[in-house]
Amino acid sequence: MVSDKMAKLVAGSSIIRAMFQDGKIMAEKYGKENVYDFSLGNPSIVPPPTVKEAIADLALNSPEMELHGYMSNEGYDDVRQTVAEYINKTYGTDYSAKNIIMTVGAAGGLNVALKSLINPGDEVLLVAPYFGEYDNYIANFDGVKVVISPDYERFSINFEELEKKITPKTRFMIINSPNNPTGAVYSEEDIIRLAEILDRKQKEYGISIFLFSDEPYREIAFNGIEVPYITKYYSNAIVGYSYSKSLSLPGERIGYLVVPTELDDFEDTIVAMSVATRIMGFVNAPSLMQKVVARCIGQTSDLKVYEENKEILYKALTEYGYECVEPGGTFYMFPKCPIPDDKEFCAKAKDFRLVIVPGSGFSCPGYFRIAFCVDKSTVVNSLDSFKKLIDFYK
Amino acid sequence: MVSDKMAKLVAGSSIIRAMFQDGKIMAEKYGKENVYDFSLGNPSIVPPPTVKEAIADLALNSPEMELHGYMSNEGYDDVRQTVAEYINKTYGTDYSAKNIIMTVGAAGGLNVALKSLINPGDEVLLVAPYFGEYDNYIANFDGVKVVISPDYERFSINFEELEKKITPKTRFMIINSPNNPTGAVYSEEDIIRLAEILDRKQKEYGISIFLFSDEPYREIAFNGIEVPYITKYYSNAIVGYSYSKSLSLPGERIGYLVVPTELDDFEDTIVAMSVATRIMGFVNAPSLMQKVVARCIGQTSDLKVYEENKEILYKALTEYGYECVEPGGTFYMFPKCPIPDDKEFCAKAKDFRLVIVPGSGFSCPGYFRIAFCVDKSTVVNSLDSFKKLIDFYK
Numbered sequence: 001m002v003s004d005k006m007a008k009l010v011a012g013s014s015i016i017r018a019m020f021q022d023g024k025i026m027a028e029k030y031g032k033e034n035v036y037d038f039s040l041g042n043p044s045i046v047p048p049p050t051v052k053e054a055i056a057d058l059a060l061n062s063p064e065m066e067l068h069g070y071m072s073n074e075g076y077d078d079v080r081q082t083v084a085e086y087i088n089k090t091y092g093t094d095y096s097a098k099n100i101i102m103t104v105g106a107a108g109g110l111n112v113a114l115k116s117l118i119n120p121g122d123e124v125l126l127v128a129p130y131f132g133e134y135d136n137y138i139a140n141f142d143g144v145k146v147v148i149s150p151d152y153e154r155f156s157i158n159f160e161e162l163e164k165k166i167t168p169k170t171r172f173m174i175i176n177s178p179n180n181p182t183g184a185v186y187s188e189e190d191i192i193r194l195a196e197i198l199d200r201k202q203k204e205y206g207i208s209i210f211l212f213s214d215e216p217y218r219e220i221a222f223n224g225i226e227v228p229y230i231t232k233y234y235s236n237a238i239v240g241y242s243y244s245k246s247l248s249l250p251g252e253r254i255g256y257l258v259v260p261t262e263l264d265d266f267e268d269t270i271v272a273m274s275v276a277t278r279i280m281g282f283v284n285a286p287s288l289m290q291k292v293v294a295r296c297i298g299q300t301s302d303l304k305v306y307e308e309n310k311e312i313l314y315k316a317l318t319e320y321g322y323e324c325v326e327p328g329g330t331f332y333m334f335p336k337c338p339i340p341d342d343k344e345f346c347a348k349a350k351d352f353r354l355v356i357v358p359g360s361g362f363s364c365p366g367y368f369r370i371a372f373c374v375d376k377s378t379v380v381n382s383l384d385s386f387k388k389l390i391d392f393y394k
Numbered sequence: 395m396v397s398d399k400m401a402k403l404v405a406g407s408s409i410i411r412a413m414f415q416d417g418k419i420m421a422e423k424y425g426k427e428n429v430y431d432f433s434l435g436n437p438s439i440v441p442p443p444t445v446k447e448a449i450a451d452l453a454l455n456s457p458e459m460e461l462h463g464y465m466s467n468e469g470y471d472d473v474r475q476t477v478a479e480y481i482n483k484t485y486g487t488d489y490s491a492k493n494i495i496m497t498v499g500a501a502g503g504l505n506v507a508l509k510s511l512i513n514p515g516d517e518v519l520l521v522a523p524y525f526g527e528y529d530n531y532i533a534n535f536d537g538v539k540v541v542i543s544p545d546y547e548r549f550s551i552n553f554e555e556l557e558k559k560i561t562p563k564t565r566f567m568i569i570n571s572p573n574n575p576t577g578a579v580y581s582e583e584d585i586i587r588l589a590e591i592l593d594r595k596q597k598e599y600g601i602s603i604f605l606f607s608d609e610p611y612r613e614i615a616f617n618g619i620e621v622p623y624i625t626k627y628y629s630n631a632i633v634g635y636s637y638s639k640s641l642s643l644p645g646e647r648i649g650y651l652v653v654p655t656e657l658d659d660f661e662d663t664i665v666a667m668s669v670a671t672r673i674m675g676f677v678n679a680p681s682l683m684q685k686v687v688a689r690c691i692g693q694t695s696d697l698k699v700y701e702e703n704k705e706i707l708y709k710a711l712t713e714y715g716y717e718c719v720e721p722g723g724t725f726y727m728f729p730k731c732p733i734p735d736d737k738e739f740c741a742k743a744k745d746f747r748l749v750i751v752p753g754s755g756f757s758c759p760g761y762f763r764i765a766f767c768v769d770k771s772t773v774v775n776s777l778d779s780f781k782k783l784i785d786f787y788k
Contacts, residue, residue, distance in 0.1 A: 043459075051453075133673065253647075264395075268395075289682075
């Protein structure tokens with residue numbers, strides 16, 4: 001018998017696994033070019049050529065004991081300094097190496113932050129629709145999730161509901177902008193309003209509420225839209241970043257945490273995160289990849305195909321009658337289903353060779369997610385199917 | 395305020411950090427060549443040249459989306475198959491890909507196994523002296539550690555005490571052979587006896603007791619001594635392996651778990667470990683490094699310097715009057731202190747420019763650990779200091 005906490009997840013995993021095998025199975029059955037698989041959020045663009053050059057050069061020419069050896073749990077000092085300087089230059093902040101912890105992807109970073117800051121029973125605010133894994137990360141540490149229901153108009157934040165749901169047990173809030181699954185980008189006004197509410201509640205209850213901004217999609221933002229840097233608006237803010245989507249390196253597990261000096265108990269928090277990195281089994285972010293991202297700092301894969309796909313899809317789908325909040329970023333779109341049952345709708349979509357994901361998986365039934373991190377030709381070829389699908393319900 | 399669990403570790407961390415900075419600080423003060431730093435278990439030998447060649451070739455010539463992309467949480471199928479075939483060929487087992495989960499080092503693997511298998515309150519048996527991090531891994535999941543006191547004669551296992559300390563709440567046991575900190579290698583007789591006890595107790599209490607063999611030092615074994623493959627002796631055995639010490643890649647975070655098909659609830663356990671890998675934030679072992687270790691399967695760094703260092707140290711120290719169980723493997727030696735207070739002894743050692751670690755840190759006061767993963771010249775030059783140190787107490 002596996003552990004009790006894992007037993008529930010084991011029971012549910014076969015359903016999830018089947019769902020994500022759908023695209024593969026259909027491709028085998030009907031031919032890959034005849035299936036429009038929009039289910040997985042896996043980058044579809046190669047890393048910039050500087051990445052492979054950096055890997056090879058480091059491997060062949062830099063001292064091996066240092067390249068592959070242990071370093072402090074927070075990461076190489078020079079890598080952390082390079083990351084800090086890049087953030088300062090780009091966002092107008094004032095960080096140094098001590099504010100940066102290199103992590104095993106964004107997922108590793110968020111787990112480290114939760115381990116370091118929440119106690120069993122602490123409440124963690126989530127904004128629906130949200131990436132379902134947040135539930136599991138919170139459960140890892142016996143936190144209690146408190147979900148703010150969706151703002152269907154803009155997929156921003158239901159601020160009135162947020163304010164009502166903050167209690168003396170609120171400890172942590174996770175936001176994700178640009179957002180999976182909606183593609184929404186919170187505006188500066190949104191962030192200012194959020195910060196005001198959290199600040200007021202911190203004072204009212206005499207507590208610290210840590211605002212965690214999960215930002216793997218920061219660079220996938222359209223039309224030059226600004227993605228506000230959270231730490232400039234709220235002092236108990238932490239940024240979690242990953243190179244998975246911006247440099248197309250999801251398998252390599254490399255990202256970082258930004259922990260501002262003005263955070264409550266900054267010194268102890270940094271030590272806690274360093275120790276947590278070690279005792280949770282990460283020990284440190286992979287050494288070679290730390291040096292690679294430092295070398296390639298500020299670069300990204302050629303991200304414009306995501307915007308091109310968005311343009312094609314959004315125009316067509318809205319013409320066909322789908323209701324959809326236009327994404328400001330990411331490679332996700334979150335249209336409303338023409339029927340209330342999103343699972344039934346996504347099952348029907350397979351008849352038209354479309355593989356899409358029900359919004360229920362993101363705590364937002366009645367909607368569906370399209371991951372358009374695919375070739376443009378797949379997007380173009382899928383349009384007819386999307387039309388037939390909505391016409392089926394007319 | 396950091397989380398309660400982390401607060402204690404934060405308080406203690408400055409002491410540990412200071413201890414591991416000792417060597418650096420003394421080197422700066424007296425000159426590196428005048429300090430004999432035996433405190434850190436960091437490999438001192440470069441990886442075989444095939445590693446850098448594999449990294450460069452994979453980076454420059456293999457399809458990038460597959461090389462750096464997500465794969466199943468258990469790892470690439472072909473890498474798992476390669477690892478399974480290597481284990482079969484070397485140890486006479488009969489595994490396939492499904493028995494292997496690639497992990498973020500041995501630390502990641504052990505955390506995944508504990509997350510998957512233990513509930514809060516479950517007892518986890520440990521054999522002193524042991525690697526102190528096991529305490530933290532167990533605490534991560536609210537397990538209860540039960541320590542078997544040291545077998546001072548051979549640093550094997552106190553079997554009578556073990557038998558007494560198994561209860562209906564015993565769920566997991568961690569062994570580490572070749573052993574950090576003692577260098578001991580359990581014999582086949584030891585393993586057979588251990589398996590017999592555990593098997594008998596499983597039946598007596600109607601429970602499963604998972605025997606986890608933490609094996610990063612498997613290849614650092616001297617005089618051709620055989621390191622028994624645990625899974626051949628006990629069916630609820632799991633092996634945790636890492637390439638950190640054998641391929642000198644500790645910073646890269648790459649290892650694997652071996653989960654035999656005969657394990658109780660094998661299917662559910664594999665699923666649990668796969669899901670745990672994902673939700674704990676590892677997601678998967680680093681992709682490039684998975685492929686590197688597959689390419690370099692069966693190779694190691696040139697490990698003979700560790701045995702040479704052992705020979706020099708053991709001969710000299712026993713001549714000087716130190717009592718010491720001769721290591722069968724690893725780059726560690728665990729002599730008895732000439733005085734009962736190991737912390738006082740290690741503090742005095744610094745007067746002779748020796749940096750060594752008190753056995754208290756391994757739940758074995760009165761002893762000290764020497765990590766001889768250093769240049770041979772450091773070992774040779776240190777001998778006089780070891781002599782002066784023990785003479786001080788005569």
